[in-house]
Amino acid sequence: MAPKKWKWYRKQSVNGTDRKSRLGVLISGSGTNLQAIIDACEAGRINAEVVCVISNKASAFGLERAAKHGIPAIHLDHRNFAGRPEYDAELVKTLNSHSVELVILAGFMRIVTPTLLNAFNNRVMNIHPALLPAFPGIDAQKQALEYGVKVSGCSVHFVDAGTDTGPVILQSVVPVLENDTVETLSERIHVEEHKLYPEAVRLFCEGRLSVEGRRVRIS
């Protein structure tokens, strides 16, 4: 059986102008990847705009980043909901109210459920600080150092129901150095993340990504 194919057909505006794609970013903390994506949009490297930023934590600095750029910054406290599906239903409602086309997880420390994934099928992206499938889950850099790999990096992937198991869009590699600590390795990977994530979003917004089985094709 041929693998299932999927492609996002970007809706053009009726008058044919180069309409910007609408991005929703979910965060829990500092939001450095959010900042990288906002910057890429504002510089015109991505033909898109971040139309809302949602955090499950009130203290997330990323909310301040959003506000500074005039982007709606929304705190949705997961503790106010009965469970994950209920929380995700509210996320979907909020994202839809801003006509979000692509959902970007940027340090969002929550497991997302089919409630969100089905609403945004192959339109939820995440970045992970390791060369998946190596070192999924938390503390990826620590896992890498403990295993003793000589290279690591980061992976942007579409999110599926598993933990960091979705189709890989882009990966970037860094060396692991002799005296690396979790901090020094994380810092080296961060530099790559801030280039890789905007690049993956750009490819998506240009309609150049398709998913075949679990391979992401870039046209």
Next chain:
Amino acid sequence: MAPKKWKWYRKQSVNGTDRKSRLGVLISGSGTNLQAIIDACEAGRINAEVVCVISNKASAFGLERAAKHGIPAIHLDHRNFAGRPEYDAELVKTLNSHSVELVILAGFMRIVTPTLLNAFNNRVMNIHPALLPAFPGIDAQKQALEYGVKVSGCSVHFVDAGTDTGPVILQSVVPVLENDTVETLSERIHVEEHKLYPEAVRLFCEGRLSVEGRRVRIS
């Protein structure tokens, strides 16, 4: 508890000349990595010599490569032994009869047992065509393509009792391209293997590798 440390102290010759390390290579097939290591030794890039090549298959082309370079080429048929430990005991006997210091698995399609590993503790190396811990075991390139990674490569590691789980010495990265097949990806990885394996052997022979926990330190 501090991780267990291990280092191979290379025995110098009594008269202080730059004695060559003695390598034993185990193969089952063509032996292209064997050839790369022979070439590196003959060119003086590694201060070592391959003192015996052992194959479990009579038809392995690597045996011809060895003979061509005047290296003892030994066929040890695993089918003549009651089981893996018995076969490995014969391997140890043969390797010791040639005073082998480092055992190099180069496409040796046999699981090795503690009988060999204990006799050559942290002195058995293998190369694997993936960025371990991703895609261990057989058909690594096929696994990588099916997973849909954007980078792969090869890993030289010390062999332990698991399948491709031992401490990683060196890794090299290649891109996975849009239209790659198992063949094209394998070919790209092979080019890296033929550089990486001699380099790992060189570091070992120069006494520059130590193992701390499961991290390989390069001095």
